[in-house]
Amino acid sequence: MRTFISLVLLFFSGLSLADGADTRGQLQDYFFDAARRGDVSMLDTFIESGYTLDIQDSKGYTALILAAYNGQPEAVEHLLKAGANACVQDKRGNTALMGAIFKGELKIAHRLMAADCNPDQRNGAGQTAAMYAGLFQRVELLKDLSRKGADLNAVDASGNSAARLANGEIRMPVAR
Numbered sequence: 001m002r003t004f005i006s007l008v009l010l011f012f013s014g015l016s017l018a019d020g021a022d023t024r025g026q027l028q029d030y031f032f033d034a035a036r037r038g039d040v041s042m043l044d045t046f047i048e049s050g051y052t053l054d055i056q057d058s059k060g061y062t063a064l065i066l067a068a069y070n071g072q073p074e075a076v077e078h079l080l081k082a083g084a085n086a087c088v089q090d091k092r093g094n095t096a097l098m099g100a101i102f103k104g105e106l107k108i109a110h111r112l113m114a115a116d117c118n119p120d121q122r123n124g125a126g127q128t129a130a131m132y133a134g135l136f137q138r139v140e141l142l143k144d145l146s147r148k149g150a151d152l153n154a155v156d157a158s159g160n161s162a163a164r165l166a167n168g169e170i171r172m173p174v175a176r
Helices: 002-013 020-037 040-048 063-069 073-081 096-103 106-113 129-135 139-147 162-166
Strands: none
Touching: 020 040, 020 063, 020 073, 040 073, 063 073, 063 096, 063 106, 073 106, 096 106, 096 129, 106 139, 129 139, 129 162, 139 162
16 A cells, blocks of 8 residues: 555656546545554555655644644654644644643644744634643643743633633623
8 A cells, every 4th residue: 555655656756647636635634634643654654655745635634733632652753753743723723732632632733832933822712721731630730831831811702711710710602
């Protein structure tokens, strides 16, 4: 399978045929599936072939976001070392770090925090990674985010801050 994908990647790297869109879609599916499953060998095939690492699916997910969310630390490491951008946001504005914090993937979250991203990067609801850490009581991550420069008093659209969330104070959106 790895040889097949390598050959297809090489073939399509120089072509821009309309009927190649289906094959490109299948390759993208293989790429994202490899990230979800942590298939580092397959990811390395894509990386070695010069595949666009920050390509996004219909929800805006990248391979890095999928690997982080699905608890695949080795895949995360390979993608980051190959140049995947940890700051990319999905269509809701969430990053790989936010996904890792949400899922409780602390090792992955720590690795992603080493990336050169704004610690106060916000999703579509105005939430930051620190707010996720506060909400899910990821105390050590919250401390580390603070040391990285995260503003624990920044508020989202509902008036929540990381500090308040860490204390169990949750403000819900006001119905209009």
